[in-house]
Amino acid sequence: MTKEFMLEKHFPILNRKINGYKLVYLDNASTTQKPKSVINAVSEFYEQHNANIHRGIHTLSQEATALYEGTRDKVQKFIDAKHREEIIFTSGATEAINLVVWAWGHENIHAGDEILLSQAEHHSNLVPWQILAKKKHAKLKFIPLSPTTYQLQATSWDKLISKKTKLVAISHISNVLGTINPIEKIIRAAHKIGAKVLIDGAQAGSHIPININKLDCDFYVLSGHKMYGPTGVGVLYGKKELLNSMPPYQTGGHMIKTVDFDSATWADLPHKFEAGTANIAEVIGFGAAIDFLTPPLKLRGGGLPATLSLARRAGEGLLKHESALTAYALKQLQKIPGLEIYGPSNNKNRIGVISFNLEGVPPHDLASILDSKGIAIRTGHHCAMPLHDKLGIESSARISLAVYNNKSDIDKFMSALKSAQSILSLRGNPKQPH
Amino acid sequence: MTNILMTQNYSETIKQHYHYPLNAGKLSHYTHTAEQINPLCGDETRVYLKVDNDVIKDISHKTRGCMICAAATSVVSEYARGKKISEIKKLGSSDVAKLLQVSISPARQSCATLFINAIKYHV
Numbered sequence: 001m002t003k004e005f006m007l008e009k010h011f012p013i014l015n016r017k018i019n020g021y022k023l024v025y026l027d028n029a030s031t032t033q034k035p036k037s038v039i040n041a042v043s044e045f046y047e048q049h050n051a052n053i054h055r056g057i058h059t060l061s062q063e064a065t066a067l068y069e070g071t072r073d074k075v076q077k078f079i080d081a082k083h084r085e086e087i088i089f090t091s092g093a094t095e096a097i098n099l100v101v102w103a104w105g106h107e108n109i110h111a112g113d114e115i116l117l118s119q120a121e122h123h124s125n126l127v128p129w130q131i132l133a134k135k136k137h138a139k140l141k142f143i144p145l146s147p148t149t150y151q152l153q154a155t156s157w158d159k160l161i162s163k164k165t166k167l168v169a170i171s172h173i174s175n176v177l178g179t180i181n182p183i184e185k186i187i188r189a190a191h192k193i194g195a196k197v198l199i200d201g202a203q204a205g206s207h208i209p210i211n212i213n214k215l216d217c218d219f220y221v222l223s224g225h226k227m228y229g230p231t232g233v234g235v236l237y238g239k240k241e242l243l244n245s246m247p248p249y250q251t252g253g254h255m256i257k258t259v260d261f262d263s264a265t266w267a268d269l270p271h272k273f274e275a276g277t278a279n280i281a282e283v284i285g286f287g288a289a290i291d292f293l294t295p296p297l298k299l300r301g302g303g304l305p306a307t308l309s310l311a312r313r314a315g316e317g318l319l320k321h322e323s324a325l326t327a328y329a330l331k332q333l334q335k336i337p338g339l340e341i342y343g344p345s346n347n348k349n350r351i352g353v354i355s356f357n358l359e360g361v362p363p364h365d366l367a368s369i370l371d372s373k374g375i376a377i378r379t380g381h382h383c384a385m386p387l388h389d390k391l392g393i394e395s396s397a398r399i400s401l402a403v404y405n406n407k408s409d410i411d412k413f414m415s416a417l418k419s420a421q422s423i424l425s426l427r428g429n430p431k432q433p434h
Numbered sequence: 435m436t437n438i439l440m441t442q443n444y445s446e447t448i449k450q451h452y453h454y455p456l457n458a459g460k461l462s463h464y465t466h467t468a469e470q471i472n473p474l475c476g477d478e479t480r481v482y483l484k485v486d487n488d489v490i491k492d493i494s495h496k497t498r499g500c501m502i503c504a505a506a507t508s509v510v511s512e513y514a515r516g517k518k519i520s521e522i523k524k525l526g527s528s529d530v531a532k533l534l535q536v537s538i539s540p541a542r543q544s545c546a547t548l549f550i551n552a553i554k555y556h557v
Contacts, residue, residue, distance in 0.1 A: 362452075364475055364500035365444070368542060372440045380475040388476070394498055395476040423440060424501065426449045 007404040010035040014404060021374025024409045029175050029203060029353045029400035030378050031225045034289075041288035042230060045281045053280055054254065054271070068280055071287030072270070078290050079220065080213045081237055085269035088236040088243070089283050093202040094124040096221035096236035097169075099273060100198055101128040103246040104219075105167070108196075111137040114164040116195075118143040118152055118181070119390050120174045123383040125200040129169060143170070145390065150177045150343050157186060165195045172204040176384045176398065177343035178326075178353035180208065187217050196242070202226055206293060206402070207322060207351045218242055228403075229289035230282040236273070243269050250275040293318075318403060325401055325410065326352035332414045336421075342391055352401030355382065358417070361424050363397040369420040375413055443536045444501065451505035451534075456512045461494045468556030470548050477503045477545055481511075481552045488518045495549065502542050507549040509533040514553075523554045 008014040011033045016023045025033060045067065051060035053068045076084045090096040109115065115129050119142045133140050143157045152170075161168070168190040173180050183199055190197045198219040204210060206227035212220055219242070224233030238246075248255055248266055255275040257265040266272045327347040333339055338359035344350045357363065363379035370377055378398045381388045388394065399413060461482040471478040477499030484492035493514055497507045513533055514522045527543040530550070538546045 362500040364477075364542070364545060365502065368502075368539065369440050369444075371541075385476075394478075423444050424449065426453055427446060 010037070011404055012036060012039070018374035018376070019372050024373075024375040024412050026399040026401065026405065026409065026413060027376045027378045028402035028405075029226070029382075029398065031231070032206065032228050032402050033404065034228060034230065034285075035292050037292055038229060038285045038288040042281045042285040045284050050281070052277055064280060067284045067287070068278065071283050071290070074287050074290045074294075075222075075235055078294060079210045079222075079237060082213065083240050086237055086240050086243065088238065088270045088273045089278055090234040090236055090273075091232055091279065092225070092234035093200065093221045093223035094234070096234045097125055097198065097200065098128050099236055099249040100219050100238070101132050103249040103273070104196070104242065105129075105132045106136075107247065109133075109136045109138050109166055112164060113138040113166040114141055114162065115139070116141050116143065116157070116160055116165050116168045116170075116190075118170050119145050120152075120177055120179075120384065120387045121169070121171055122175055122200065122202065123385070124202075125169055125171060125198075126386065138166075139164075141165075145177075150179055151349065152179075152181055152186075154182065154185065157189060161189055161193055161195065163193060165190065165193060167196050167198065169198040169200065171200040171202070172210075173201075173207065173351055173353070174343075174384075174387075175203050175353060176355045176382050176387055176396070178350040178355075178400075179343060180204075180349045180351065183217070184215060187215060191216070203351070203353065208319065212237055224282070224286040224289065227289055228292055229286035230279075232279040232282040233286045240269065243273070248272050248275065252276055321403065322352050322401055323347050325405060325407065326350070326354070328407060329354060329399065329401070329410045329413075332410060336417070342393075342396060352405075353398065354400070355396040355398040357393060357396050358421060360426075361421055363395050365424055366397050366417070366420050369423055370413070370416050373412070373416045373419075375416050377413075445534075445536060448501060448505040448534060448536065451508040452501045455495075455497065455504055455508040457494045457508070457515075458496070459494050460496060461492055464492070464494075466557050468552045470552035470556065472499075472503075472544055472548055474544070475500065477548050479503070479507055479549050479552055481549065481557070483519070483553075483557065485519060488520060490514050490517055490519060490522070497549070499548065500545050502538065503545040503548050505534055506530045506546045510549050519553065519557060522550070523557075525550045525554075 013033050014023060049060060049063040051064045053065040072084055072087050075087045109132060115133060115138055129140060141160050143152045143160060146153050168186060170181055170183060170186055172183055187197045196218040199217045201220050202223040205222045218239050220237040222235040225231040252275045255267050255272050257267050333341060340357050342355045367377055367379040380395050382398055461484060464482040465485045466483040469480045479495055479497040482494045483490055493511050495507055495511055497504055527538050527546045530546040531538045
């Protein structure tokens with residue numbers, strides 16, 4: 001494993017004590033903690049540059065606009081998109097998907113068409129498609145999971161894709177199983193029959209390199225707060241010709257070119273899809289998060305040490321650290337009898353999102369006991385109820401790793417897990433309560 | 435919350451109610467039934483009541499959930515026997531805490547009151 005870096009210095013919240021214990025934060029798939037550089041970027045905007053964007057001649061408005069549009073350029077570079085106007089800022093990954101459902105789906109999905117998803121999708125990449133399918137009398141189909149490897153069954157998707165398939169919407173990485181889906185193959189298969197592809201990259205942004213140019217997907221969504229950025233920011237990448245063909249999603253201020261009493265014309269990309277006043281400070285904070293993740297090294301700005309920065313070459317830097325930590329966590333968990341992991345048991349084609357159940361230890365009760373020792377995990381269905389039904393369980397516990405987690409965090413978690421097992425076990429002879 | 439408090443909160447009583455819940459199952463004859471689900475965690479309960487003149491003559495439940503939810507359902511179902519529905523509808527998490535003799539954190543109150551809420555809002 002890479003040398004333990006003192007990343008607590010960069011993340012103020014990691015120095016907090018919870019119930020008398022130093023915080024061990026293992027709920028990163030839900031939201032990540034923010035480095036000082038991101039927090040400072042947001043505060044600094046409000047302290048020094050706050051104004052509305054794209055509207056004013058005055059200095060503050062020009063500064064705010066430059067910072068906001070500067071983030072757009074950073075995102076374009078981060079995911080290797082061809083054009084900056086292909087980067088649309090939304091309030092999050094959920095809104096980004098809804099934008100595609102309503103602005104593209106409504107015009108292009110018709111009765112009898114099929115939309116292909118997987119059995120492991122987050123509700124945000126399932127429910128909007130359900131609503132669209134009902135409205136347009138289209139059909140949803142689901143790529144099944146292998147019961148042994150938890151990967152999408154490659155043999156199945158070839159049978160599921162047909163002339164009727166108009167759209168494939170798949171997560172890049174599962175927020176429950178941690179699996180990295182073979183999206184390159186899926187995109188090629190979909191494009192062969194003329195279907196469009198949306199990739200939900202909410203879990204991918206801070207863990208693996210994303211190369212839109214190479215992927216050639218039609219839409220890709222990112223979640224800002226899951227990649228060390230503020231809440232309230234997401235990204236929709238869309239191919240320029242597609243975005244140009246789509247009507248706006250929300251209408252009103254900022255997204256117009258001309259307006260008279262009876263009609264309006266729309267602004268060019270990307271502004272056509274950014275109605276109203278954006279979450280300006282948050283977008284700028286998101287830009288600082290991308291700086292944090294991107295080489296070259298920006299330690300003065302609070303960036304990652306070079307060996308931990310998000311390198312485009314797989315197997316280096318951040319990937320190495322998280323991969324090694326994931327392998328360590330899996331190895332420790334597998335030592336516990338009665339513990340079932342939902343997802344691959346090794347760290348190939350997966351990231352450090354590990355959902356599990358332990359016999360005799362209901363997840364919520366486990367979470368309470370861990371919280372009493374300062375350890376934050378997630379329990380429940382993780383916004384993937386159909387997946388839990390498919391797995392035959394009501395709920396699960398989940399740990400999810402980030403760049404600031406280390407071996408000591410895993411060791412503390414394992415010790416607390418064993419302690420919880422002991423606290424929750426029924427002692428002595430079972431007897432009827434009176 | 436300290437570790438000692440956690441151990442106290444998961445008393446043998448709570449664990450026994452979880453493993454051996456009182457009034458589990460479906461009544462063969464009931465006058466009222468209601469369901470409550472907590473969408474955040476997946477806890478769910480269905481209550482069956484035999485009511486005569488507002489008094490709960492018989493009660494049972496089918497519950498899937500965490501230890502707090504299951505134990506709360508077990509004790510409240512037993513407490514409710516012979517009481518008026520209107521009285522049970524007034525119960526809250528502090529009453530559950532008294533019945534279980536534990537403290538219930540704000541995070542777990544929805545678990546503790548799932549059964550009460552099934553009766554309160556759907557009967």
